[in-house]
Amino acid sequence: MNIANKITVSRFGLTLVFVVLAQFDSNAFFRWAALLVAITAALSDFLDGYLARKHKLITDFGKLMDPLADKILVAAAFFVLCKKSVIPDWFAIIIVTREFAVTGLRQIAASKNIIIQADKFGKIKTVLQFTYLGIIALFWTIKGNTQVIHNKNLSTFINILMLVTAYITLTSGYRYFTNNKNLFNKNI
Template sequence: MNLPNKITIARICLIPIFMIFMLVPLSMGSIEISGISLPVTHAAGFIMFIIAASTDWLDGYYARKYNLVSNFGKFLDPLADKLLVTAALLTLIELQILPAWMAIVILSREFAVTGIRLVAASDGEVIAASNLGKWKTVFQMTALAVLLLDGLIFAILNIPLGMILMWIAVVLTIISGVDYFLKNKHIFKHSM
């Protein structure tokens, strides 16, 4: 197994650690920043999320730089992204920070795209993420990171930056989903 794929697997392994820190009630004290009390476990969860999200860039960098792009990596990398995004969305819903409908829009697109990828894979075709899909992922990850520290960010900036970024992410999710379906409509013709 090459280094980029190992990094991607490490990203997947960080997801349950992130969720434990964010959702399991551990009393480890809190950090005071700008008059906002942030539980230490949430700070640790945020750090786990940032590390996991940054490995997406890192595995892609090594894959391209050292010509280690593989079909396994093309399949696993987007799957790892979807797992991390799903975990963060569900965490934010549980913490009552994000409305469920936004998560449903994002997850619906992700499941639909994964379904198309699976159908394509059964025909021996591997579909890599498009540039639009990559931008969608960047905005989703950024929005999720900001929302994980929503109270703190809002206290400092006095604007709902997390929700603004999430709205952009939702719009990009819809646009990239439509683009993905249009570019891969040939898969439906072959499968029916």
């Protein structure tokens, strides 16, 4: 297993550590530790992609596992923050549904020996999700909750970012299905 794939696999473990630490959120130390682990996991996504491209370490394993590791990290973060009433339920449902629908499509493709890589739109979606999660998780880490954001400009920015992220997430998912409808239609 090459270094890029090892970093990808480490994201699964980091996600588990994040979830465990976040359960002890009444203590600021654990919130900060959870945030640090989540940031490390998110940054590992950029590092493994950089290393894979730079050193020509792109493999079918990486093409499948890298997006899966991202989806599990994002789903875990959204579920944790939803459970803590930090983000709205509807938003978490949109994000997680899209993530697993695209994963299902990738599974159908993989069963036919076709690899569906993340496109640029999907990468923008990932950056937006990580940015939103980073901002909201930082506020949660500092305050212990985000239910009352007293700064109107910050609240407006976070809500706009949430809506843009939801829109790009849905649009990206739609593009995966329309660009690969031949795989999808053959299996209905």
